[in-house]
Amino acid sequence: FPASDRRRFSRARQRYQKEMNMVHAHQRPEVAGQVAAVLALLLLAHVSHADEMAATAVEQIESVAYDFVVNAIAQQEENSGRVEVTVAKLDRRLRLAPCEDAPVAENKGASKFIGSILLQVSCQKPSTWRMHVPVTIRLFREVVVAAERLPRSTLLTGAHLLLAERDVSKIHPSFLRSSEDAVGKSMRRSVSPGTVITQGMLQQQDLIRRGDSVIIVAGKNGLSVRMPGVALMNGTLGNQIRVRNEHSQRIV
Numbered sequence: 001f002p003a004s005d006r007r008r009f010s011r012a013r014q015r016y017q018k019e020m021n022m023v024h025a026h027q028r029p030e031v032a033g034q035v036a037a038v039l040a041l042l043l044l045a046h047v048s049h050a051d052e053m054a055a056t057a058v059e060q061i062e063s064v065a066y067d068f069v070v071n072a073i074a075q076q077e078e079n080s081g082r083v084e085v086t087v088a089k090l091d092r093r094l095r096l097a098p099c100e101d102a103p104v105a106e107n108k109g110a111s112k113f114i115g116s117i118l119l120q121v122s123c124q125k126p127s128t129w130r131m132h133v134p135v136t137i138r139l140f141r142e143v144v145v146a147a148e149r150l151p152r153s154t155l156l157t158g159a160h161l162l163l164a165e166r167d168v169s170k171i172h173p174s175f176l177r178s179s180e181d182a183v184g185k186s187m188r189r190s191v192s193p194g195t196v197i198t199q200g201m202l203q204q205q206d207l208i209r210r211g212d213s214v215i216i217v218a219g220k221n222g223l224s225v226r227m228p229g230v231a232l233m234n235g236t237l238g239n240q241i242r243v244r245n246e247h248s249q250r251i252v
Helices: 003-025 029-074
Strands: 082-087 104-107 115-123 129-146 161-167 185-187 202-204 206-208 213-220 223-231 243-245
Antiparallel strands (some): 104 115, 129 161, 185 202, 223 243
């Protein structure tokens, strides 16, 4: 109980003892029963009032924690998407006096509002208390997933992929938001339908392989010269590779 409730309870109990002593002194058992019943009802009402106050304080804590998280998420652009916030239910038996002003919520741990975090909610008056409140934040976004089973080395096209909503707090942060980020790349390993595609699953497809015939183009001042060559190494889009000139046998 808060200190103020304990004092009221103590005074009620003292009044009860005083009345009972007076009744016993006059040897009136019928009056003693009536007084005992009345005082018992008073004590029950007092306890019930304390329970209601405690429940109000707990609801106050849960509401403040929820509002704090929702407002913080709204200020973070990276948290765009559908959000579900769940504040852990606190024990209604906690004996806390409701805060005169709104309790203060603080995030003492995680820097990002996603997954499981722990908030601190505190009050200064009429009594000082501090509670730690677990909160779970689920962030749903549309991400790229496999539309079918994709064997290792599959060269990806748009038909292999689709967008589906997933809770990104539970998947690797290198997930993809657009199929275009995966098209033209190949799978490092096999995945099943519905698997979230991440950057680590992909590799650039070799467009040129060692031994392939290529065309070497050299140009200057608007003039260009084309000559046959042979690739000496594999190459992906944007890579520079070594090539042997078929005419001069020079390696460039």
